[in-house]
Amino acid sequence: MNKKYLLKNATIYDGTGSNPFNGNVLIENGKIIEVGEIENVDAEIIDIKGKALAPGFIDMHSHDDIAMFVYPDMDFKLMQGVTTNVNGNCGSGTIPYSSADIVKWYPQMEGIPEWETYGEYLELVNQSKTSIHSAFLVGHGPIRKATVGNEQRMPTDKEFDLMKAWIKEGMEEGAVGLSTGLIYEPGRYSNTEELIELSKTISPYDGVYFSHMRNEAGHLIESVNETIKIGEEAGCSVEISHHKVSGEENWGKSVQSLEAIEDAQNRGLNVHSDQYPYNAGSTSLFAIVQNNAFTTGDGGMGSATGDKVLISSSSKDPSIEGKTLGDLCDEYDLPEQEAAQKLLSNDPDIFIVIEGMVEDDIARILAHPTTMIGSDGVPLPGKPHPRLYGCFPRVLGKYSREDGVISMQDAIHKMTGLSAIKSNLNDRGFIKKGLNADIVIFDEGTIIDKATYDNPRVYPDGIIHVFIDGEFAVKNGEQTDLRAGKVAKRS
Numbered sequence: 001m002n003k004k005y006l007l008k009n010a011t012i013y014d015g016t017g018s019n020p021f022n023g024n025v026l027i028e029n030g031k032i033i034e035v036g037e038i039e040n041v042d043a044e045i046i047d048i049k050g051k052a053l054a055p056g057f058i059d060m061h062s063h064d065d066i067a068m069f070v071y072p073d074m075d076f077k078l079m080q081g082v083t084t085n086v087n088g089n090c091g092s093g094t095i096p097y098s099s100a101d102i103v104k105w106y107p108q109m110e111g112i113p114e115w116e117t118y119g120e121y122l123e124l125v126n127q128s129k130t131s132i133h134s135a136f137l138v139g140h141g142p143i144r145k146a147t148v149g150n151e152q153r154m155p156t157d158k159e160f161d162l163m164k165a166w167i168k169e170g171m172e173e174g175a176v177g178l179s180t181g182l183i184y185e186p187g188r189y190s191n192t193e194e195l196i197e198l199s200k201t202i203s204p205y206d207g208v209y210f211s212h213m214r215n216e217a218g219h220l221i222e223s224v225n226e227t228i229k230i231g232e233e234a235g236c237s238v239e240i241s242h243h244k245v246s247g248e249e250n251w252g253k254s255v256q257s258l259e260a261i262e263d264a265q266n267r268g269l270n271v272h273s274d275q276y277p278y279n280a281g282s283t284s285l286f287a288i289v290q291n292n293a294f295t296t297g298d299g300g301m302g303s304a305t306g307d308k309v310l311i312s313s314s315s316k317d318p319s320i321e322g323k324t325l326g327d328l329c330d331e332y333d334l335p336e337q338e339a340a341q342k343l344l345s346n347d348p349d350i351f352i353v354i355e356g357m358v359e360d361d362i363a364r365i366l367a368h369p370t371t372m373i374g375s376d377g378v379p380l381p382g383k384p385h386p387r388l389y390g391c392f393p394r395v396l397g398k399y400s401r402e403d404g405v406i407s408m409q410d411a412i413h414k415m416t417g418l419s420a421i422k423s424n425l426n427d428r429g430f431i432k433k434g435l436n437a438d439i440v441i442f443d444e445g446t447i448i449d450k451a452t453y454d455n456p457r458v459y460p461d462g463i464i465h466v467f468i469d470g471e472f473a474v475k476n477g478e479q480t481d482l483r484a485g486k487v488a489k490r491s
């Protein structure tokens with residue numbers, strides 16, 4: 001039985017990007033009932049005078065498709081104010097089911113019931129009693145792996161039919177769109193034509209093509225142009241994943257990458273990007289070696305040196321977590337490439353944090369009106385990238401309040417209303433009568449991330465309450481036992 005709450009005297013950021021206003025919000029049965037003056041109602045009053053009230057944050061770049069079963073508390077997301085994840089980014093996905101891929105990253109999943117269809121997977125999501133809602137993308141990776149695999153060629157007609165059938169099934173079940181990861185296997189072996197052909201399947205559903213592009217370094221602009229071309233020729237909306245400029249030799253190129261997005265917008269295309277506000281990324285060690293980070297530096301992520309690469313997770317040898325590759329080069333007396341290969345021969349699934357971006361590009365991308373917020377957090381053991389715990393409060397505390405890169409209302413728009421519109425999740429993202437009562441209440445004066453590279457598993461400061469479906473999921477800074485998370489489907 002849902003309670004009725006009157007959230008009183010709040011500074012309301014409604015998610016549209018307009019100026020905040022003072023007012024009250026009445027919520028009941030999972031919905032926002034009224035916004036405004038509201039007097040004399042029979043409801044539990046929560047006085048939040050002086051505190052900010054905003055729609056629950058939407059994480060446009062999530063990787064919790066499987067993690068939500070292992071960590072249903074989802075504290076790392078909820079405690080930063082996230083109420084909806086968009087999962088399945090970077091070409092990862094859950095259909096067709098691959099036990100080997102799933103157990104490789106999450107050994108706890110050994111023996112869990114397998115699913116054959118999106119319908120079955122989504123039913124498990126609904127049953128899993130997670131704390132936050134989950135929207136999803138169809139991942140290009142598993143459907144290509146199950147058909148063409150790692151062969152560098154066009155799919156045959158038969159393979160195309162199979163891949164399109166999976167995409168169609170996902171879209172019919174409410175997927176937000178299709179994602180690709182073009183530095184990873186098998187995505188890196190697909191050409192532009194394959195991706196255009198597949199993306200045509202999502203266009204009738206108003207789906208979004210999300211892409212971790214082929215290159216975020218020396219060939220960033222060509223990659224942005226390829227991504228836009230795919231959307232243009234397939235007739236679908238586009239989102240560039242974790243928009244960044246990697247490698248010192250490429251810093252400043254965000255001027256051109258943002259111009260390319262503006263040009264596309266001016267041609268009437270629906271092109272956006274998402275971003276996490278840090279100067280380091282995180283991915284698998286295998287991927288950066290495969291993309292020549294230590295040799296030519298032109299494989300997608302710019303050049304890397306050992307001191308900029310931190311080992312964040314190794315299930316086979318946790319003793320190396322927290323060391324830099326530079327430390328291990330010294331230990332083994334080997335150069336980076338060989339030291340990395342030695343590590344991979346013992347554990348092919350090492351995850352790393354890699355420093356490579358500069359503040360000017362981060363700020364320029366963040367300030368652009370087409371950019372949304374996505375954490376790209378990956379909840380692996382060890383020392384995960386701090387974005388997993390701190391992404392959203394860092395935008396609000398550091399980039400808005402402290403550095404003045406964007407206003408508070410714009411920052412909130414980028415994590416709520418804009419994200420909801422882009423994803424066609426029309427039942428959330430704004431403080432508006434009739435929408436879901438997923439609401440964050442925070443202290444504008446103190447909100448800040450506390451997670452660091454050395455100590456990443458720390459909750460942010462300043463999040464006071466989080467409501468999911470009109471009930472307390474976080475109360476006075478503490479997570480409650482509410483597990484109301486459900487599948488969020490495209491409207």
Ligand SMILES: [Zn+2]
Nearest residue numbers: 090212241242
């Ligand atoms: Zn990615």
